[in-house]
Amino acid sequence: MRLPAFLPDATKAVVRTLDSMDLERAGVEGIVVNVLHLSSKPGASVLRKLGGIGRFMGWRGVVACDSGGYQIYSLASRSRKLGTVSERGLRYRLPGDTSSELLTPEKCIEKQFQMRADIMFCLDYCTHPNAPTEVQRESVARTVEWAKRCKQVFARRVEALPSGDVRPLLFAVVQGGADPDLRRRCAEELLEIGFDGYGYGGWPVSSNGTLVEAVAYVRELIPASLPLHALGIGKPESIVRCAELGYGLFDCTLPTRDGRRGTAYVSVDGFAGISPGGSFYELVRIRDDRYRRDESPLDDGCDCPACRGYSRAYLRHLFDSGDPTGQRLATLHNLRFYARLVAQLQARTGSFED
Numbered sequence: 586m587r588l589p590a591f592l593p594d595a596t597k598a599v600v601r602t603l604d605s606m607d608l609e610r611a612g613v614e615g616i617v618v619n620v621l622h623l624s625s626k627p628g629a630s631v632l633r634k635l636g637g638i639g640r641f642m643g644w645r646g647v648v649a650c651d652s653g654g655y656q657i658y659s660l661a662s663r664s665r666k667l668g669t670v671s672e673r674g675l676r677y678r679l680p681g682d683t684s685s686e687l688l689t690p691e692k693c694i695e696k697q698f699q700m701r702a703d704i705m706f707c708l709d710y711c712t713h714p715n716a717p718t719e720v721q722r723e724s725v726a727r728t729v730e731w732a733k734r735c736k737q738v739f740a741r742r743v744e745a746l747p748s749g750d751v752r753p754l755l756f757a758v759v760q761g762g763a764d765p766d767l768r769r770r771c772a773e774e775l776l777e778i779g780f781d782g783y784g785y786g787g788w789p790v791s792s793n794g795t796l797v798e799a800v801a802y803v804r805e806l807i808p809a810s811l812p813l814h815a816l817g818i819g820k821p822e823s824i825v826r827c828a829e830l831g832y833g834l835f836d837c838t839l840p841t842r843d844g845r846r847g848t849a850y851v852s853v854d855g856f857a858g859i860s861p862g863g864s865f866y867e868l869v870r871i872r873d874d875r876y877r878r879d880e881s882p883l884d885d886g887c888d889c890p891a892c893r894g895y896s897r898a899y900l901r902h903l904f905d906s907g908d909p910t911g912q913r914l915a916t917l918h919n920l921r922f923y924a925r926l927v928a929q930l931q932a933r934t935g936s937f938e939d
């Protein structure tokens with residue numbers, strides 16, 4: 586997979602409204618699935634039996650698997666009934682489930698092997714950026730301890746892999762909130778254990794919408810030769826900024842969620858003004874009345890099915906009529922926009938290093 590790459594979230598083994606062939610046609614090279622949701626439905630053992638997540642969903646590209654740490658943090662911040670932390674791991678209950686489950690670091694890796702993920706993530710303990718220092722300290726201590734336990738299970742499972750099977754990669758997540766000392770300690774201890782790659786953990790955006798300083802700092806802490814995943818970072822200008830810093834992997838629900846809501850990312854002048862602060866794209870609200878008679882495509886520079894085959898007027902009509910085809914075409918277009926954006930960044934990587 587060429588870097589930087591944008592991996593759409595296929596949390597439940599599907600990017601809503603699209604199938605795997607659509608993703609391939611949009612130029613997507615990898616997806617991110619979620620260990621929690623897939624353990625609940627269809628179940629990790631079912632996926633193992635069916636040859637793994639890629640075969641299950643007819644997807645030939647890379648599968649990265651989220652450890653579930655962030656999701657349990659979100660559940661826990663809603664209610665202690667939905668998520669709690671202990672030394673053993675994270676206990677959670679997904680909405681709609683009747684009983685809770687304990688996700689230990691060991692189980693987290695076992696399940697990712699059952700699902701045959703290509704990029705696996707260690708279980709981490711995510712916190713709120715404004716959480717007190719003692720909570721951030723606990724988050725770093727547990728994240729490092731759990732990463733150690735994940736690595737042990739991973740090493741055993743890799744040894745037992747049948748010959749010819751491709752060895753997956755194991756990534757660890759750097760926590761530490763806004764405290765540079767804690768971020769450094771977390772990165773150093775994880776580097777000492779040794780992983781194939783790392784992830785930026787925690788909330789990446791400040792209240793004014795810009796990236797927090799820790800994002801740049803974590804890249805400085807991890808040697809440039811090792812890939813770094815900007816977990817949850819996905820605004821186009823943030824991707825450009827992070828790629829400039831040396832981040833290689835991105836995932837975010839933004840383009841797909843926005844597509845379903847009728848917001849399209851449209852390139853300006855063929856990405857000529859590409860820069861973290863540049864105006865290289867605009868947002869088109871497809872439902873807007875001004876497109877009622879607009880015969881032009883969504884994006885002149887785009888080769889996706891929505892832009893090749895249909896006018897803004899027709900897309901607007903689909904959204905206006907509440908037909909799911911509108912959501913599907915807008916999602917396809919947004920993913921194609923992201924694929925075109927990262928292709929531009931791949932071509933420019935050399936200049937970033939200058």
Ligand SMILES: [Zn+2]
Pocket residue numbers: 883884887888889890891892893917918919921
């Ligand atoms: Zn398009």
